[in-house]
Amino acid sequence: MTSAPTAVQTPGFWTPLFTAWLVSLLATAGALFLGEVVGMAPCVLCWYQRIAMFPLVLILGLGLLDSDLRSVRYAWPLALAGWALAFYHCLVFWGLVTESLVPCGKGPSCADTDLQVAGLVPIPLLSLVAFTGVLLLLGAAVRRREKA
Amino acid sequence: MSRKWIVLSTIIAVALAFAAGLMVFKNRSGQELAKSVQTHSEALIRPHAAVYGNPAAKVTIVEFLDPACETCRAFYPIVKSIVNQSFGNVRLVVRYAPLHRGSDTAVKILEAVRLQGKYWEAVEKAMAFQPQWASHDSPQPEVIWELIADIGLDMAKAKADASGPAVAQILKQDITDMQTLKVDRTPGFFVNGTPLRDFGAEQLKSLVAQELSKVGAPAQP
Numbered sequence: 001m002t003s004a005p006t007a008v009q010t011p012g013f014w015t016p017l018f019t020a021w022l023v024s025l026l027a028t029a030g031a032l033f034l035g036e037v038v039g040m041a042p043c044v045l046c047w048y049q050r051i052a053m054f055p056l057v058l059i060l061g062l063g064l065l066d067s068d069l070r071s072v073r074y075a076w077p078l079a080l081a082g083w084a085l086a087f088y089h090c091l092v093f094w095g096l097v098t099e100s101l102v103p104c105g106k107g108p109s110c111a112d113t114d115l116q117v118a119g120l121v122p123i124p125l126l127s128l129v130a131f132t133g134v135l136l137l138l139g140a141a142v143r144r145r146e147k148a
Numbered sequence: 149m150s151r152k153w154i155v156l157s158t159i160i161a162v163a164l165a166f167a168a169g170l171m172v173f174k175n176r177s178g179q180e181l182a183k184s185v186q187t188h189s190e191a192l193i194r195p196h197a198a199v200y201g202n203p204a205a206k207v208t209i210v211e212f213l214d215p216a217c218e219t220c221r222a223f224y225p226i227v228k229s230i231v232n233q234s235f236g237n238v239r240l241v242v243r244y245a246p247l248h249r250g251s252d253t254a255v256k257i258l259e260a261v262r263l264q265g266k267y268w269e270a271v272e273k274a275m276a277f278q279p280q281w282a283s284h285d286s287p288q289p290e291v292i293w294e295l296i297a298d299i300g301l302d303m304a305k306a307k308a309d310a311s312g313p314a315v316a317q318i319l320k321q322d323i324t325d326m327q328t329l330k331v332d333r334t335p336g337f338f339v340n341g342t343p344l345r346d347f348g349a350e351q352l353k354s355l356v357a358q359e360l361s362k363v364g365a366p367a368q369p
Binding site: 010 | 166
């Protein structure tokens with residue numbers, strides 16, 4: 001890429017940051033689709049993971065627009081919290097944590113086998129994959145900055 | 149391509165994919181619903197169900213109603229005026245979809261009152277004072293008894309009927325039919341068997357008008 005004198009060259013961290021943002025955008029759109037269109041009411045743990053996932057779209061999106069790596073600093077605690085919740089939710093889903101410990105008083109059960117997309121992939125696993133991806137990509141973004 | 153443009157077009161692409169998925173899904177579930185109504189048309193209207201308006205009306209609105217549902221409360225005057233302004237061409241058949249906590253008790257009270265011919269008075273009161281008894285956290289459907297104390301009921305009989313087998317059977321049948329017809333939100337409307345897919349007061353009115361013109365009745369003002 002030849003850089004015109006006035007144009008700012010794309011920093012190395014931009015691509016991983018963009019990919020992390022894309023993952024959070026797709027996860028947010030997917031969660032909203034399942035909840036609002038398909039009509040699967042989110043359980044309590046799903047809500048907590050949504051709280052961690054949705055803001056990533058805005059924080060990382062703003063970071064992308066200004067090529068601002070500091071957005072990673074504000075995003076990673078959310079991503080880590082979401083990852084921990086998703087990990088816990090997977091344990092609940094597969095029955096590795098007993099039902100009595102599940103903090104699901106109201107709404108649908110977090111251990112319900114209905115929490116699957118197309119009857120195949122459990123939603124908590126999708127969430128865990130998405131948060132893992134975001135964390136790894138944010139890490140990659142920071143490393144590329146340090147190399148540069 | 150500028151980076152801002154990449155971000156913007158990604159957002160647009162995801163939004164378009166979402167909208168496309170929404171349309172596909174709505175279309176498919178609408179077809180499924182229409183099909184299940186066709187195959188289970190007997191589940192729509194049962195002889196026990198309460199009827200408002202001319203029993204021989206050509207157009208029938210079936211409403212799956214939850215006495216504790218705020219939207220049902222908001223629709224109550226709308227549906228009533230559709231029937232009242234129809235010159236006897238539209239009737240309302242009330243079925244129950246007790247989806248909230250405490251709704252089943254409310255339904256039992258209303259049905260017990262219906263045995264004494266004071267059903268619509270009781271429905272009016274229960275709807276008017278719904279915020280008092282139908283809090284979603286701690287519903288107190290028993291409060292309805294106090295609300296209807298002055299409409300001239302044999303209260304002892306009504307209370308006995310409310311916990312009797314006849315009323316319980318009605319509730320059970322309505323819940324079964326609600327599940328058969330896949331009513332998972334209230335109010336659930338069907339006009340001459342056609343489900344109201346796109347929810348809203350205007351949409352309901354136009355669906356009724358459409359069915360009225362099918363049977364050759366004059367459209368409403």
